[in-house]
Amino acid sequence: MTSREKVWRALRHEAGPVPVDFGSTGVTGLHISCVAALREHYGLDRHPVRVCEPFQMLGEIEDDLADALGSDCTGVNGRTTMFGFANEGWREWRTPWGQEVMVPDGFRVRVDAGGEHYLFPQGDTTVPPSGHMPASGYFFDAIVRQEPIDEDRLDPADNCVEFQRLAPEDIAHWQREFARVKGSTRSVTGGIGGTGLGDIALVPGPFLKHPKGIRDVNEWYISLVERRDYVHRIFAHQCEIALENLAEYARIAGDAMDILFVCGTDFGTQHSQFCSVATFDELYAPYYRRINDWVHRHTGWKTFKHSCGAVRPLMERFIDCGFDILNPVQCSATGMEAAGLKTDFGDRIVYWGGGVDTQHVLPFGTPAEVTAQVTERLAAFSPSGGYIFNTIHNIQARTPTENIVAMVDAVHAFNRRGG
């Protein structure tokens, strides 16, 4: 059975070996420092790792490492990064923590006297920076560049500049990417951007030189209460564009893709939600339903929803508006215990994640504690399929390599035992 077949069995809720994902998306990957450490651990070729996602400083999982980890999934990458520069023209760069890595040519950083790092949108150092990595940090955060808000002049079009039809260079890029993965024995996850509704990492527009509209994170959340019509108009616009782009994307991808990453908007906090069920129904569900329905009518893809946090009260809604997969399944959040999630929703949605807690056990526990939690989660989630193993969100910097290896070993030992 190929990795891709393994994944499809799980997606169809059929029993079998648990597939594993390390790095197929920007929310199921590893910090670049961990990637380098794992390459060293597995005795793979030593070279500076590529930063495949500069916002979170994720490292590229090359085929040799994917093989060593036993990963069953891979992804196609966008033409440009979260900071708007192209993923091309690789050169070496030394991180604040002293690691030699490869970055795209457009990765332009200014370092101040205190060691704070500032990254520029589209590599343009003549405009204000849009990313900030503290001297002691491990990844970037978006810098909020909010122009003064004049309520009478707010125009949703200002928040829609990033939602455009695919450009010829995008189409050429996707053609190359899908040619690269065609015939892959791993399952392939892709995405076009623009299908995520109000993803708070994207709202500040770190890829734009001069963002306009609502770009401050607090103001965005306030807009969900006070400027709901404005938000509706953004979502409606991006949905229209996304459906047109998806048709083009599907034509290019053909049968080379399995899973569509739809949206990374977090609806959960550690103990609660970011909105009520009623707000979800009114503001988000209609657009999600349109996108998911289109995908299911026109392609064989499964749709992937990422949302951190305590989202149990929204689970029925996620299912009802057509999502096939939930990630990262934050079991440490209130109401998100593995057994209960599996019992109540596990036959109707695929869990992709939940394998180990990246806030506590994986970074701070012992290898034995990691093994115990991974084994317990596999036992809870894997019966009758419907489960792809992944950590709860990306593996963070400073996570001990022995803990990551313990996790990998525990999954494969579980599969060897036959679950």
Add this chain to the structure above:
Amino acid sequence: MPQLSELTAALAAGKRAETVRLTQELLAAGVRPQTIIEEGLVPGMAVIGEQFKRNEIFVPEMLVAARAMKEALKLLEPLLAQAGIKPKYTAIIGTVRGDLHDIGKNLVSTMWRGANFAVIDLGTNVAPERYVQAAREHGAQIVGLSALLTTTMPAMKETVALLKEANLPGVKVLVGGAPITQLFADEIGADGYAADAGTAVDLAKRLVGDAA
């Protein structure tokens, strides 16, 4: 003259313009600023805190109410300062070194300001020694540390250790943020952990011995 209860209701509903208007009208009618805060605004924020704890409202509604509160305080705080009236307690707050996230920290800051605390907000990415320095300089009773990231939890531990080592008399250290738990707070020797902004108010008041 409007009733203080109207102000409470406006704030609890997050109505910014109405909160500001009622505050102005109450001031114009001769109501003392501290009465407006204690009997109008504080009960409003208490309602918000409770509703949040009960999952009846969510972060966006909290932010809307906090913004209304801040605008009302903008009118009232200069008047209190002119009259030489200071908040009863002082708190230092900041997001720990290496961490740039501030939504939770800002909410707690606003809630504390509405609960008779002068709040010195050090911002984000705050070095451990700056908390110690600020606590000493301002004679604080409370120091609040926030962290959103797993990778900055060690900075929180380091900061708490430095604050304890500084042995500042009467200073209590509160921690919070997404990856923080009571267990972690206990491990690093913090005096309290708050899971949300409403709890942070209750906890700070309890730790300074304010039972009200």
